Amino acid sequence: MSKFINSASRQFILAIFVYIVLTPALVDGRRISNGVNKSIIKTIKVDNDEIIDCYDIFKQPSLDHPSLRNHTIQLRPSVYPKNTKLDNPGTLQLTQTWHKYGTCPHGTIPIRRNVRKHYDSTLFRKQRRPKPFHNKKPNTLQSNEDSEIHEWATIKMHGSFIGAQAKINLWNPMVESSSEMSVSQIWVRAGPYNELNTIEAGWTVDPFYFNDSQTRFFIMWTGDGYKHGCVNLLCPGFVQTSSDIGLGCNFTEMSTFNGDQKDATFSIHKDQNSGNWWVQLQGISLGYYPSSIFNRLSKTADGVDFGGEITNARSNGIHTTTQMGSGHYPSEGGLGISSYFSHVQVITENNEVIDNPENVQLYISNPYCYDLKVDEKRTNGYSFYYGGSGYNDKCQQ
Numbered sequence: 385m386s387k388f389i390n391s392a393s394r395q396f397i398l399a400i401f402v403y404i405v406l407t408p409a410l411v412d413g414r415r416i417s418n419g420v421n422k423s424i425i426k427t428i429k430v431d432n433d434e435i436i437d438c439y440d441i442f443k444q445p446s447l448d449h450p451s452l453r454n455h456t457i458q459l460r461p462s463v464y465p466k467n468t469k470l471d472n473p474g475t476l477q478l479t480q481t482w483h484k485y486g487t488c489p490h491g492t493i494p495i496r497r498n499v500r501k502h503y504d505s506t507l508f509r510k511q512r513r514p515k516p517f518h519n520k521k522p523n524t525l526q527s528n529e530d531s532e533i534h535e536w537a538t539i540k541m542h543g544s545f546i547g548a549q550a551k552i553n554l555w556n557p558m559v560e561s562s563s564e565m566s567v568s569q570i571w572v573r574a575g576p577y578n579e580l581n582t583i584e585a586g587w588t589v590d591p592f593y594f595n596d597s598q599t600r601f602f603i604m605w606t607g608d609g610y611k612h613g614c615v616n617l618l619c620p621g622f623v624q625t626s627s628d629i630g631l632g633c634n635f636t637e638m639s640t641f642n643g644d645q646k647d648a649t650f651s652i653h654k655d656q657n658s659g660n661w662w663v664q665l666q667g668i669s670l671g672y673y674p675s676s677i678f679n680r681l682s683k684t685a686d687g688v689d690f691g692g693e694i695t696n697a698r699s700n701g702i703h704t705t706t707q708m709g710s711g712h713y714p715s716e717g718g719l720g721i722s723s724y725f726s727h728v729q730v731i732t733e734n735n736e737v738i739d740n741p742e743n744v745q746l747y748i749s750n751p752y753c754y755d756l757k758v759d760e761k762r763t764n765g766y767s768f769y770y771g772g773s774g775y776n777d778k779c780q781q
């Protein structure tokens with residue numbers, strides 16, 4: 385009799401054990417077996433606004449692009465440009481903040497969870513598509529397009545290129561309104577305005593996408609003059625391979641006025657064997673835009689640009705106070721005062737790196753608002769200072 389009770393209670397205890405310990409696991413098992421979550425191998429929480437999911441590299445959302453249905457992922461570039469300065473990364477030690485909270489396992493890629501969920505191409509056009517140019521003054525552009533006024537302080541080079549790279553000084557410019565942005569970046573482009581193909585990489589302060597004022601790493605592409613395309617991984621296209629670098633993540637350190645300067649090396653380079661346009665940060669290959677998503681950049685670029693861009697929403701009926709670069713003009717001073725690009729390099733069709741680019745055009749929409757000055761000393765390769773504070777006595781409209 386006692387033997388029977390013992391066995392029954394043992395079964396009862398075992399049943400409770402199974403219920404308590406295994407039920408949540410079964411629920412979890414069911415939850416992670418559907419849809420997107422099957423691709424997420426690990427989640428890293430930085431804080432409430434910053435969550436990184438480590439996706440199985442072969443199940444990343446970008447592969448949903450129609451032209452990438454049968455895509456075979458290239459895990460690393462097959463060639464590097466000759467004479468490249470990738471052995472010379474910027475002054476950042478730990479590249480991105482989230483590394484302090486965990487790492488994504490080998491075979492996975494970090495994807496920052498989107499703050500802005502209802503992303504679509506109308507929003508992309510409104511913010512990113514510069515109004516078409518009808519004369520040289522961007523502030524007198526025709527206003528039939530529902531988009532912000534864009535302003536630039538950049539250098540431009542024309543020619544057949546397959547890459548561009550530079551060290552960009554890292555700053556945290558103030559952005560006035562939540563529909564504006566301030567970026568410092570590299571453009572690789574091909575085609576006329578309406579069909580423009582671009583690949584862009586750099587840093588941005590962009591409350592519109594990120595709902596905060598932090599300086600973040602970003603990339604962007606369009607295949608049709610900014611009618612479609614996107615920032616980071618908000619639409620399919622970019623195939624990521626790195627488990628170390630997260631798009632839209634912030635940097636660990638920023639430069640301070642008259643203090644320590646931080647910079648990072650950004651690079652865009654076409655692997656001519658595969659046709660893929662690789663993006664690198666600090667010499668780390670992040671991933672690539674396949675040639676097949678472009679019509680023009682499926683071949684070489686016909687130009688590259690470097691510098692700053694802002695959008696001016698004129699929220700108070702006057703020119704925005706949104707800053708570019710450090711918020712200080714090159715005329716106020718160089719290192720530690722205004723922001724810089726150094727070791728500006730372009731890569732020719734023959735995969736040769738050009739250290740001292742020629743035929744450089746300055747493209748400054750209004751030097752009283754944002755300016756750019758080439759550093760003639762060239763102590764750090766081809767370099768320039770750029771930026772400004774926006775609204776002032778001479779920058780009103």
Ligand SMILES: *[C@@H]1O[C@H](CO)[C@@H](O)[C@H](O)[C@H]1NC(C)=O
Nearest residue numbers: 415416418419420421424427
């Ligand atoms: C996927 O996982 C996240 C967090 O782990 C959860 O919030 C979300 O509801 C899950 N999605 C699905 C479709 O189960």
Ligand SMILES: *[C@@H]1O[C@H](CO)[C@@H](O)[C@H](O)[C@H]1NC(C)=O
Nearest residue numbers: 449450451452453454455676
């Ligand atoms: C992918 O492969 C299938 C079967 O081989 C083929 O029918 C389809 O056209 C391919 N799709 C693309 C985009 O290449």
Ligand SMILES: *[C@@H]1O[C@H](CO)[C@@H](O)[C@H](O)[C@H]1NC(C)=O
Nearest residue numbers: 433498499500501594595596
């Ligand atoms: C933006 O951030 C604020 C707080 O900083 C928050 O209340 C708001 O919900 C966020 N908006 C979105 C779209 O996440």
Ligand SMILES: *[C@@H]1O[C@H](CO)[C@@H](O)[C@H](O)[C@H]1NC(C)=O
Nearest residue numbers: 434481598634635636637638
């Ligand atoms: C990066 O983001 C984290 C988390 O939001 C924040 O604590 C940190 O101050 C940021 N770093 C910089 C340099 O802005």
